[in-house]
Amino acid sequence: MTHLIGKGETLDGSMLFSDALDMEFDKVEIPKQDDCPVCGDDPAIESVHDVEYTASCAIDAGGDAEPEIEAIE
Incomplete structure (x- = not known):
């Protein structure tokens, strides 16, 4: 990796x-780690575009919602 300004x-x-x-x-x-999918010997992920986030990072919109918080004077 190269440095942006050539220092540090x-x-x-x-x-x-x-x-x-x-x-x-x-x-x-x-x-x-040799078996790492990003930096290993045979990387399967070469870009952030290769990762499917919807299944692993999705928020469950169903079920009980969190209660609303109200300010009290």
Whole structure:
């Protein structure tokens, strides 16, 4: 991966966690897995367009609705 301005480092192979309350950052290295569908030896997902989100991320609109919240003076 190339850098936008040619300085610093990318988060390739790692994940950055931020704690906004304490203004702290933690960088965690994530090892590559050979069977990963994105970065593995034989990737099945090459673009975000290859992922079908409707089945996994859909919100169930049926059933009991959450109760409404009313402000009290």
